[in-house]
Amino acid sequence: MNEFQHEMERVRKSAESEAMTKQAFQHMNQQETDELERTVQLLLDEIARECVRGDENLRVVHPSDGSTGFILHASSADSTEFAVSATCAQNKVTVNVTDGKWEELHGTMGNWGEWTDDKPVYSGPFDEEKIRKNVAKQFLPWYKNLVGAQTQ
Secondary structure: HHHHHHHHHHHHHHHHHHHHHHHHHHHHHHHHHHHHHHHHHHHHHHHHHHHHHHHOOOOEEOOOOOOEEEEOOOOOOOOOOOEEEEEEEOOEEEEEEEEEEEEEOOOOOOOEEEEEEEEEEEEEEOOOOHHHHHHHHHHHHHHHHHHHHOOO
């Protein structure tokens, strides 16, 4: 082999090594994300059980798409649901709540209004205390409205 071919061989091996390192890094990141999702789901399951334990008229279901989170339904058919969803990426957790309380998103779609009842309530590294606190902060007003509507 001449010097040119040796250099080609070195470049090829270097590229293969970089590709293997990148693949291993991606696999490791995916494992960390999967573990974080399991941890978050365990926490959300615990929060859901606490909510249901506090009122026998509530029932919990998990999203049919298998995503991380839970949905609370009241026994009354006309009540809105309370849904908590979470996404995990790069050691960061984002928790959203859907509570039936619609708010206008300003600054989107020009002069047209865009409305949502899906609100981010926490974004950052996994912090059980902050996630619990922020979900409870959204749950209690929803529950107050639910109980108020049921007693009228």
